[in-house]
Amino acid sequence: MLRSFLIGLVAGQRGMTPLAVVATATHREEISADLPLQKLMLSAVIAAGTVALAAAEMAGDKMKTAPDRTVPVGLAVRSITAAYAGAALAPRDKRVLGAAIAVGTxxxxxxxxxxxxxWAMRRHGQTATGFVEDAIVLGSGMAIASPSLVTAKG
Incomplete structure (x- = not known):
């Protein structure tokens, strides 16, 4: 359930990243494609499409006109992607709980x-803080969904 909690932290910062990292992990066959529509993520095109959506969100975040992440539509997207990713990363018999934990988080x-x-923007500006946040969110998301990417082989 820890992975569901952690992916909820990621979703709170970037709404599309959980979907992208779950799609990548599914495509890499690191997590099973058990959820509805998850078999589509085995396709390189679909997996790449989710990554493109996450990248577009990250790029949009740097714009002065970007809305706060707490606007209703932003919270709705975060809730949906967190629920899906939280369920995908939870043990099979605890998917509903994993989804709930991820959404709450x-x-x-x-x-x-x-x-x-x-707070950080007052000191370092929107763009710089956005890039730092993106790096943390993407790196964390990949480590949570695809732990083999960060574990030592040898």
Missing amino acids: ALASSYVGLAARK
């Missing part, structure tokens, strides 16, 4: 993350 961390980002 995503909603709470959206507000905490926004406050932290606004």
Whole structure:
């Protein structure tokens, strides 16, 4: 259930990243494609499409007109992607609980993350803080969904 909690933290900061990292992990066959529509993620085109959506969100975050992550549509997207990713990363018999944990974590961390980002932006600006946040979110998301990418072989 730890992975569901952690992916909720990721979702709270970037709504599309959980879907992209789950699609990547599914495509790499690191997690099973048991959920509805998850078999589609075995396709390189679909997996790449989710990554493109996450990249577009990250690029849009640097724009002055970007809305706060806590606007209703932002919270809705975070809830949906967190639920899906939380369920995908949970043990098979605890998928509903994994989804619930991820959604709760995503909603709470959206507000905490926004406050932290606004504080950092006063000192370092929107673009610089956005790139740092992106690196943390993407790296964390990949490590959570695809642990083999960060474990030593040898």
